[in-house]
Amino acid sequence: GNSVTQMExxxxxxxxxxxxxxxxxxxxxxxxxxWYVQYPGEGLQLLLKATKADDKGSNKGFEATYRxxxxxxxxEKGSVQVSDSAVYFCALSETGYSTLTFGKxxxxxxxx
Amino acid sequence: xxxVTQTPRNRITKxxxxxMLECSQTKGHDRMYWYRQDPGLGLRLIYYSFDVxxxxxxxxxxxxxxxxxxxxxxxxxxESAIPNQTxxxxxxxxxxxxxxxxxxxxxxxxxxxx
Numbered sequence: 001g002n003s004v005t006q007m008e009x010x011x012x013x014x015x016x017x018x019x020x021x022x023x024x025x026x027x028x029x030x031x032x033x034x035w036y037v038q039y040p041g042e043g044l045q046l047l048l049k050a051t052k053a054d055d056k057g058s059n060k061g062f063e064a065t066y067r068x069x070x071x072x073x074x075x076e077k078g079s080v081q082v083s084d085s086a087v088y089f090c091a092l093s094e095t096g097y098s099t100l101t102f103g104k105x106x107x108x109x110x111x112x
Numbered sequence: 113x114x115x116v117t118q119t120p121r122n123r124i125t126k127x128x129x130x131x132m133l134e135c136s137q138t139k140g141h142d143r144m145y146w147y148r149q150d151p152g153l154g155l156r157l158i159y160y161s162f163d164v165x166x167x168x169x170x171x172x173x174x175x176x177x178x179x180x181x182x183x184x185x186x187x188x189x190x191e192s193a194i195p196n197q198t199x200x201x202x203x204x205x206x207x208x209x210x211x212x213x214x215x216x217x218x219x220x221x222x223x224x225x226x
Contacts, residue, residue, distance in 0.1 A: 032213075034214075036217075042218040042219060042220075043116075043202055043217035043218050043220050044155070044202065044204075044215075045217065046124075046216075048216070049214070087145075089154060089155065093213070095223050099145070099157060099160055099170070100157070101213060102154040102155040102156075103155040103184045104152060104153060105154050105156055
């Protein structure tokens with residue numbers, strides 16, 4: 001079956017630090033990959049996505065590249081802000097089927 | 113107005129009670145989903161519906177039932193609530209387009225079963 005593994009948190013950084021949150025996946029087919037973000041007290045919202053190998057998803061300064069050879073989709077940001085403090089979820093869906101399989105989430109805490 | 117709304121936002125109930133969580137959407141999407149979120153476990157799919165006549169069990173459907181009353185409405189019921197159903201519940205919708213499909217989430221319902 002499908003599964004997503006992401007690094008455990010919390011990840012604690014100072015403002016303007018570089019962020020990496022690791023995500024690896026197992027899938028029987030050729031999935032689409034997503035990063036969702038959950039700000040405190042809110043529902044999840046899509047941050048970025050990639051649908052095929054070597055695609056790079058990007059949004060709000062965050063980036064992730066679909067690496068089929070390493071089955072990874074690591075999230076990066078060059079300079080985090082306090083407002084980036086949230087829980088980040090990596091997820092996948094099989095092409096043509098929109099049910100999502102989520103990782104357990106990684107909490108990011110950014111201090112001034 | 114929010115595209116995906118959930119009611120109630122918070123609910124405290126007792127063991128054995130029947131409870132219904134409601135979800136409405138104005139996005140015109142055919143596909144709707146119910147998830148629960150538990151600390152350290154991420155989101156797990158309870159039920160999903162690809163159209164009004166289609167209901168499917170997800171990863172953790174035991175103890176839950178759903179009703180798709182219309183394209184815009186998808187309700188989740190706990191027939192006899194138990195404490196380990198205490199969680200944050202999210203409804204989501206999507207348009208089901210291959211490659212571009214994106215799920216849109218409601219704000220969540222925090223359910224506590226005493």
